[in-house]
Amino acid sequence: MTPINSISSKKRSETPVSRQESPKKKKLINDPAEYITNLVEVKALLSSRFDGSSNPAQKSDASAEQKPTYTIENGLRKVAPYWYRYIAHAKERWFGRTVLEVFSSEFKGKDSSYYSQAIQTQKIMVNGKATTLDYSIKNGDIITHLMHRHESPVPNKKIKILSLAKLSESCWFLGIEKPVGIPVHPTGKFNFNSLLEILKHEYGIHNIFISNRLDRLVSGVMVVPTSRKAAQIFARQLESNLVNKTYICRILGDFDSDSPVICNAPIRTIAHKLSLNYVDFENGKPCSTEFTKLFSSGNTSVVLCKPLTGRTHQIRVHLQYLGFPIVNDPIYCNPSVWGIGLGTRGRLPDLNEEFLGNETYFSSDGYSLNNKTSTKDLHSELKNTVPAEENEMSKDTQRSIYQTVINNMQNQIRNNLLSTFSEAFITPNNYPRLHKTSAPNLNNNSSDELGKNANDPKYNCPDCDYEEPRDSFDVEEMGIWLHALSYSGPNWSFETETPDWAKPEYEANVPDFLLKSIEHIQNSAKK
Numbered sequence: 001m002t003p004i005n006s007i008s009s010k011k012r013s014e015t016p017v018s019r020q021e022s023p024k025k026k027k028l029i030n031d032p033a034e035y036i037t038n039l040v041e042v043k044a045l046l047s048s049r050f051d052g053s054s055n056p057a058q059k060s061d062a063s064a065e066q067k068p069t070y071t072i073e074n075g076l077r078k079v080a081p082y083w084y085r086y087i088a089h090a091k092e093r094w095f096g097r098t099v100l101e102v103f104s105s106e107f108k109g110k111d112s113s114y115y116s117q118a119i120q121t122q123k124i125m126v127n128g129k130a131t132t133l134d135y136s137i138k139n140g141d142i143i144t145h146l147m148h149r150h151e152s153p154v155p156n157k158k159i160k161i162l163s164l165a166k167l168s169e170s171c172w173f174l175g176i177e178k179p180v181g182i183p184v185h186p187t188g189k190f191n192f193n194s195l196l197e198i199l200k201h202e203y204g205i206h207n208i209f210i211s212n213r214l215d216r217l218v219s220g221v222m223v224v225p226t227s228r229k230a231a232q233i234f235a236r237q238l239e240s241n242l243v244n245k246t247y248i249c250r251i252l253g254d255f256d257s258d259s260p261v262i263c264n265a266p267i268r269t270i271a272h273k274l275s276l277n278y279v280d281f282e283n284g285k286p287c288s289t290e291f292t293k294l295f296s297s298g299n300t301s302v303v304l305c306k307p308l309t310g311r312t313h314q315i316r317v318h319l320q321y322l323g324f325p326i327v328n329d330p331i332y333c334n335p336s337v338w339g340i341g342l343g344t345r346g347r348l349p350d351l352n353e354e355f356l357g358n359e360t361y362f363s364s365d366g367y368s369l370n371n372k373t374s375t376k377d378l379h380s381e382l383k384n385t386v387p388a389e390e391n392e393m394s395k396d397t398q399r400s401i402y403q404t405v406i407n408n409m410q411n412q413i414r415n416n417l418l419s420t421f422s423e424a425f426i427t428p429n430n431y432p433r434l435h436k437t438s439a440p441n442l443n444n445n446s447s448d449e450l451g452k453n454a455n456d457p458k459y460n461c462p463d464c465d466y467e468e469p470r471d472s473f474d475v476e477e478m479g480i481w482l483h484a485l486s487y488s489g490p491n492w493s494f495e496t497e498t499p500d501w502a503k504p505e506y507e508a509n510v511p512d513f514l515l516k517s518i519e520h521i522q523n524s525a526k527k
Contacts, residue, residue, distance in 0.1 A: 037164075042164045046204075070201075072156050077198075084149040087144050088144075089142055099131055099133070100116055103124065103145075128144070147464075151191055155180065155181040159198060161203070167492060170227065171233055173225055174208060174225075175223060175487075175494030177222075180478070183195065183216045208226055209231035210222075211235060212238075218479065221486060221487045241308070244489075245307055248498065249315065250301070250481040250506075251302075252326075252518060255296065263288070263322060265318060265321050266283075266287060270402045276406065279317060285311060287309040289307050300510060320332040322344070334412065336408060337412060340516060344524065481499075485498070
């Protein structure tokens with residue numbers, strides 16, 4: 001049962017959270033900010049005035065000696081492969097185990113034969129010296145691995161510098177507009193292809209303190225302090241609820257309130273390794289989001305969102321819970337993960353729903369894996385793929401329901417079905433680069449400047465035999481219809497233009513399987 005205080009409507013004149021600073025708080029800067037919008041001036045100021053004040057805690061994995069070689073190919077930003085030395089300090093669980101055993105069991109990106117050869121050719125070393133296959137790791141050992149690194153491409157979209165706001169001589173905020181598909185920090189398969197590194201190597205902006213970030217799938221305003229003092233001031237403004245954040249999104253269905261709605265449903269992470277979150281009234285963390293409908297068009301609506309707290313995926317989860325998930329969200333608007341009801345109002349899937357585990361339901365081109373496994377058997381099979389700490393079925397009924405969702409999400413990732421979901425939204429007008437209008441010309445034997453056959457879907461790297469797919473579709477390239485429209489504080493503000501997909505004239509392509517979800521959610525609400 002939904003607590004009565006989980007959702008509320010309010011008049012526009014009401015203020016859901018006090019914006020008054022506590023008298024006990026440290027005095028914040030109140031003079032109006034001065035803005036510099038000329039990019040040349042911004043770069044000059046950030047490279048001279050703040051030189052030497054970089055944040056050591058935010059240094060990326062990229063070596064200071066290394067500089068990336070960026071290339072643009074078919075609308076994608078690519079990084080030329082480079083040699084990179086990974087450094088790891090011996091963990092306690094490694095003590096007494098051989099180097100080969102540790103690499104083979106804990107780093108699944110390569111097989112045992114690769115690691116064996118890497119040890120023998122001194123690409124893997126211990127304490128800066130060559131090692132052997134049977135060397136036992138000891139406390140204090142430093143293990144290095146020289147590897148030919150291939151980063152995943154990101155969309156070739158410019159990071160827009162909005163302005164540099166001067167609050168005082170020692171406090172400046174940089175406002176930027178982050179494109180969709182680019183991670184903020186180096187992580188996993190991204191290093192030089194991250195916002196932090198692109199700003200450094202292409203814009204000459206080094207000395208910044210990332211204090212708030214957007215998910216890779218999300219675009220919009222980011223506020224970047226340029227000194228430690230500025231970062232502290234921004235943090236205090238966030239803690240004092242003095243920062244107003246406004247997002248815009250396109251949601252599934254006709255938002256059923258013309259006045260603002262506040263959702264106070266608490267949220268928690270139900271699978272950390274998947275970064276999967278959901279509403280949990282017993283164990284979730286308090287959070288609040290205000291939603292205001294702008295307009296409805298067909299089977300979608302465009303809504304303004306004002307998060308009054310800052311939980312992970314807060315806007316996405318609250319909209320899902322209300323029954324209006326972001327239309328093209330491959331996680332929270334995905335029936336193969338949440339069931340046909342999409343997790344509305346706490347109604348989660350169970351093993352009896354007909355399409356749980358149906359790996360072909362979202363294919364936009366009719367592609368089928370022809371999986372004949374029954375739903376029950378599939379669940380039994382998939383539970384072994386979930387991390388051990390998340391695979392234990394609690395006696396709590398709610399936990400067992402979450403486990404089904406986790407298994408479904410694991411299955412989507414394992415079979416690359418999140419990209420299949422996103423492909424259903426591609427049309428010639430909205431994503432022309434990704435829209436395939438004709439089959440490749442197999443009679444064309446030309447090669448590009450890198451010596452790769454233009455019609456070969458992948459090529460092998462001559463240095464490491466890495467197989468790189470060509471022009472593959474990636475869900476991160478399209479992102480989701482969620483955009484940070486503006487951020488503002490007591491004496492500063494940054495704002496972007498409304499994205500095309502949030503305008504009334506935009507024709508959103510809603511797949512048939514989501515039209516069924518709309519009907520199901522509406523019928524359930526009447527009961």
